[in-house]
Amino acid sequence: MRPEERIRPHAVPEVPGGDARHDSWRREFPGEVASVPAARAWAHGLLAVRLAPPALDDVLLLLSEVITNAVTHSDSCRTAGGRVTVHLTHDPGAVHVEVTDDGSTTSTPAVHVPDADSDGGRGLWLVDLLATAWGSSRHDDEAGRSVWFQVPE
Template identity: 55%
Template sequence: MGEARAWARHLLAGRVGAGVLDDVLLLLSEVLTNAVVHSRSGEEESGRVTVRVVWIGEAVYIAVTDAGSPDRRPAVRAAALDDDGGRGLLLVETIAASWGSHAEAAGRSVWFSVSA
């Protein structure tokens, strides 16, 4: 996860403001964590997750593709106050300009955009 954050920071440094960069890195961490914890990518030592960064107009789009989950689609859930987790996609929904997910041949992609 640290490598992906460092790579995204390197790509975006100087192209977006510090606040936008912080938002992108936070949301990237949340989506990557979900990919490892909730997909088949995290079940095997050889599991793979792919990160794509695309700049379109005035927005940065990030897509994280994992090996998918046979029975679950990513969804915002209501976490109880004492839950240790479960707020990642709520953060994505709150901070990102837009987000979504779709099936891929290799699994599932979760993407988000942040206005630059």
């Protein structure tokens, strides 16, 4: 398994599928920093009536971190017309979030232990800390990379 496809060993990801009890939404955003608050506001509007505040706060924080990474470290921000796509799924018991960007030849998602005096580098560390499961994958058939996570309801 490639490092970027790491899944926390104690967690088994549930892939949203044929269960009629889930809600699912997808939206594309420009590959720019202004998309971070826009994606957060969009997700808040969809999930605020479905999740208790602690779970909603975790989802919004982790979404902010993952989409910030996508628009900062991928080709989504380096190429004209770059995009990031956010896919949210709310199943009974969990929220699954996937952020897809245009990929990168210079960086790979990785957890770093943050320095106490550093202004950044906490994104995937927070995801690893708060999510019940997470992972990433490179799209072999097309340019792009996805990072996903799950948060209990």
